[in-house]
Amino acid sequence: xxxxxxxxxxxxxxxxxxxxxxxxxxxxxxxxxxxxxxxxxxxxxxxxxxxxxxxxxxxxxxxxxxxxxxxxxxxxxxxxxxxxxxxxxxxxxxxxxxxxxxxxxxxxxxxxxxxxxxxxxxxxxxxxxxxxxxxxxxxxxxxxxxxxxxxxxxxxxxxxxxxxxxxxxxxxxxxxxxxxxxxxxxxxxxxxxxxxxxxxxxxxxxxxxxxxxxxxxxxxxxxxxxxxxxxxxxxxxxxxxxxxxxxxxxxxxxxxxxxxxxxxxxxxxxxxxxxxxxxxxxxxxxxxxxxxxxxxxxxxxxxxxxxxxxxxxxxxxxxxxxxxxxxxxxxxxxxxxxxxxxxxxxxxxxxxxxxxxxxxxxxxxxxx
Amino acid sequence: xxxxxxxxxxxxxxxxxxxxxxxxxxxxxxxxxxxxxxxxxxxxxxxxxxxxxxxxxxxxxxxxxxxxxxxxxxxxxxxxxxxxxxxxxxxxxxxxxxxxxxxxxxxxxxxxxxxxxxxxxxxxxxxxxxxxxxxxxxxxxxxxxxxxxxxxxxxxxxxxxxxxxxxxxxxxxxxxxxxxxxxxxxxxxxxxxxxxxxxxxxxxxxxxxxxxxxxxxxxxxxxxxxxxxxxxxxxxxxxxxxxxxxxxxxxxxxxxxxxxxxxxxxxxxxxxxxxxxxxxxxxxxxxxxxxxxxxxxxxxxxxxxxxxxxxxxxxxxxxxxxxxxxxxxxxxxxxxxxxxxxxxxxxxxxxxxxxxxxxxxxxxxxxx
DNA sequence: CAGAGGAGAGAAAACGTTTACCGCCCTACT
DNA sequence: AGTAGGGCGGTAAACGTTTTCTCTCCTCTG
Numbered sequence: 001x002x003x004x005x006x007x008x009x010x011x012x013x014x015x016x017x018x019x020x021x022x023x024x025x026x027x028x029x030x031x032x033x034x035x036x037x038x039x040x041x042x043x044x045x046x047x048x049x050x051x052x053x054x055x056x057x058x059x060x061x062x063x064x065x066x067x068x069x070x071x072x073x074x075x076x077x078x079x080x081x082x083x084x085x086x087x088x089x090x091x092x093x094x095x096x097x098x099x100x101x102x103x104x105x106x107x108x109x110x111x112x113x114x115x116x117x118x119x120x121x122x123x124x125x126x127x128x129x130x131x132x133x134x135x136x137x138x139x140x141x142x143x144x145x146x147x148x149x150x151x152x153x154x155x156x157x158x159x160x161x162x163x164x165x166x167x168x169x170x171x172x173x174x175x176x177x178x179x180x181x182x183x184x185x186x187x188x189x190x191x192x193x194x195x196x197x198x199x200x201x202x203x204x205x206x207x208x209x210x211x212x213x214x215x216x217x218x219x220x221x222x223x224x225x226x227x228x229x230x231x232x233x234x235x236x237x238x239x240x241x242x243x244x245x246x247x248x249x250x251x252x253x254x255x256x257x258x259x260x261x262x263x264x265x266x267x268x269x270x271x272x273x274x275x276x277x278x279x280x281x282x283x284x285x286x287x288x289x290x291x292x293x294x295x296x297x298x299x300x301x302x303x304x305x306x307x308x309x310x311x312x313x314x315x316x317x318x319x320x321x322x323x324x325x326x327x328x329x330x331x332x333x334x335x336x337x338x339x340x341x342x343x344x345x346x347x348x349x350x351x352x353x354x355x356x357x358x359x360x361x362x363x364x365x366x367x368x
Numbered sequence: 369x370x371x372x373x374x375x376x377x378x379x380x381x382x383x384x385x386x387x388x389x390x391x392x393x394x395x396x397x398x399x400x401x402x403x404x405x406x407x408x409x410x411x412x413x414x415x416x417x418x419x420x421x422x423x424x425x426x427x428x429x430x431x432x433x434x435x436x437x438x439x440x441x442x443x444x445x446x447x448x449x450x451x452x453x454x455x456x457x458x459x460x461x462x463x464x465x466x467x468x469x470x471x472x473x474x475x476x477x478x479x480x481x482x483x484x485x486x487x488x489x490x491x492x493x494x495x496x497x498x499x500x501x502x503x504x505x506x507x508x509x510x511x512x513x514x515x516x517x518x519x520x521x522x523x524x525x526x527x528x529x530x531x532x533x534x535x536x537x538x539x540x541x542x543x544x545x546x547x548x549x550x551x552x553x554x555x556x557x558x559x560x561x562x563x564x565x566x567x568x569x570x571x572x573x574x575x576x577x578x579x580x581x582x583x584x585x586x587x588x589x590x591x592x593x594x595x596x597x598x599x600x601x602x603x604x605x606x607x608x609x610x611x612x613x614x615x616x617x618x619x620x621x622x623x624x625x626x627x628x629x630x631x632x633x634x635x636x637x638x639x640x641x642x643x644x645x646x647x648x649x650x651x652x653x654x655x656x657x658x659x660x661x662x663x664x665x666x667x668x669x670x671x672x673x674x675x676x677x678x679x680x681x682x683x684x685x686x687x688x689x690x691x692x693x694x695x696x697x698x699x700x701x702x703x704x705x706x707x708x709x710x711x712x713x714x715x716x717x718x719x720x721x722x723x724x725x726x727x728x729x730x731x732x733x734x735x736x
Numbered sequence: 737c738a739g740a741g742g743a744g745a746g747a748a749a750a751c752g753t754t755t756a757c758c759g760c761c762c763t764a765c766t
Numbered sequence: 767a768g769t770a771g772g773g774c775g776g777t778a779a780a781c782g783t784t785t786t787c788t789c790t791c792c793t794c795t796g
């Protein structure tokens with residue numbers, strides 16, 4: 001599947017060239033260098049590694065040979081003899097989303113800083129492909145496999161993760177879940193999440209403090225833990241401020257612009273009253289904004305709006321969107337840090353929750 | 369640097385466990401499986417590869433052993449014996465940018481579809497780090513090293529690329545440049561670019577056709593080939609439509625929101641006349657939009673605006689931004705396709721230019 | 737019934753490194 | 767003067783696969 005032939009053996013001649021003599025074709029090996037420099041392979045290896053005394057004159061001869069032959073060490077051989085650290089694998093739904101891209105950047109940065117390579121793969125939401133990818137990363141001897149992004153977190157999900165965790169553990173890799181709820185104790189995995197509930201609480205509380213009583217909630221899909229946590233946070237705030245919970249203001253859908261647009265338009269059409277909107281994600285907020293504007297309503301003059309995520313464009317909207325910042329890059333960095341510290345033998349937590357923070361811009365106005 | 373010890377040898381006990389007997393600790397090898405199944409390693413290998421007849425009963429025994437030992441093949445060993453295709457390396461400034469993320473997605477998709485792994489690394493614009501990364505990828509025996517994103521393309525740049533190309537070639541890797549100008553003939557590299565000049569031509573032509581005569585051009589930084597091409601395209605259109613070239617309308621800067629904002633505000637302040645703005649990139653357009661709005665000007669009612677790139681948020685702005693679509697994902701896909709086809713022995717072009725396309729939305733209005 | 741041929745399996749040689757073990761030669765003590 | 771020890775360098779044994787030879791049975795054909 002994932003390992004194909006390097007190329008068809010093609011002609012018998014080509015095959016022979018591959019097997020027999022080295023006709024300028026194949027990259028040179030340490031043995032070629034040794035021969036050219038008139039030393040043993042051990043000396044070449046030691047010269048290159050620099051962890052063993054080598055006379056200046058020998059070093060020079062070796063280096064000259066290395067240069068003239070364009071020698072590069074073969075990682076696979078090196079890894080086989082045990083001197084290469086495993087890469088960090090990042091498995092996500094799709095790299096293109098603004099928040100996921102930041103997680104990826106965080107992972108890449110932290111991994112690179114520690115001399116690790118980052119492998120990225122996208123699943124497009126296909127569970128089967130996720131299975132394959134985890135298996136593949138096991139073969140790659142990845143130091144850590146970081147799964148990131150929302151999913152429905154039902155029983156099947158938990159069984160799947162436990163399976164991944166054990167399979168990876170047996171191959172010496174660590175499973176890290178990013179932006180996902182904790183796993184049962186005993187599962188060999190690390191979870192890095194952020195405070196969805198607290199963030200949502202702050203968002204709604206901000207609206208209520210500004211005097212709004214009827215807040216249209218554009219929630220995420222049921223079953224998704226992050227969506228449910230945000231929902232909970234919203235309700236917490238309602239309760240804390242003594243605001244009524246109104247079923248007609250509580251909607252669910254997915255985190256797309258379209259869904260935000262449709263739900264807002266529908267609310268407007270059916271005439272449910274509200275003076276503010278809390279969008280479960282910034283993109284949903286974008287849709288809401290469009291629907292509001294289309295209906296001739298101004299933000300924040302007529303209705304206030306709060307988003308969630310603080311994606312890059314949030315600050316560039318008009319009005320600049322008040323939203324909840326999620327430390328996506330930090331999420332990625334923390335994921336690899338925890339996995340790697342553990343690998344090196346440091347104690348590290350199995351479950352950390354990063355805090356979120358309300359960032360106030362121009363899309364909320366005090367209710368009259 | 370990039371290859372560190374897998375972990376400090378720590379205690380002598382740990383070291384011994386590593387070297388000597390296999391105390392449930394180290395992942396199991398093909399030999400363990402062979403022993404458990406009571407067959408030779410050759411048989412295990414063949415069973416797993418499935419490219420050689422093995423009796424049903426033997427197969428079953430082997431599979432049982434594989435399962436119970438949680439065996440996974442070691443890629444490094446496999447690669448050493450020549451059965452693993454090299455990964456695709458993507459080296460970019462920063463994964464976080466909306467357009468680069470799409471290139472990355474294209475690369476990942478095409479690579480994944482062909483059973484290749486994708487390595488991503490970011491340079492943060494540091495040339496030294498780019499050097500290191502290219503060297504690293506050479507060691508990794510990457511099938512292709514894709515460099516993407518704008519840079520200043522001076523002589524030093526060309527020398528650097530020629531050096532990379534040769535170094536990679538000697539290690540059996542192919543250098544692919546994405547969104548960069550062609551290299552001199554003879555350099556073993558592949559270049560995939562898109563039509564900056566043509567796109568810019570269309571953008572300005574669209575404005576001129578709508579009756580605008582004074583178009584503020586927010587160009588990119590001089591020295592960047594893409595910026596210069598767009599500049600050329602803009603001038604082509606001016607000439608083609610008999611519109612005057614006015615120096616005070618021709619600005620350069622970088623492709624940031626801030627730069628767009630500042631330059632537009634400056635133009636407004638100094639009172640140079642214009643009825644339309646052509647922003648060299650969508651983010652720059654975002655800045656222009658903000659400055660225009662701040663000055664009480666409406667888009668497109670008072671001034672028209674065209675961007676470049678068609679980043680995801682372009683369609684979500686108010687007004688939805690008319691812009692030039694760049695096929696970023698296609699760029700990524702093409703890069704790996706060309707590199708891989710060549711590897712397999714198919715002929716493939718060394719230089720392809722993808723076309724861009726004007727997408728008309730709501731930010732341009734016919735001039736009175 | 738002899739011999740050809742095929743199916744199934746094992747032994748061992750690569751693949752390209754790193755490193756544990758040994759040597760050798762010199763220098764510097766006692 | 768004898769020898770301990772340090773600086774250099776070579777030999778060869780891993781590391782975990784794949785694959786080429788072999789070899790041994792069977793089965794089928796003439």
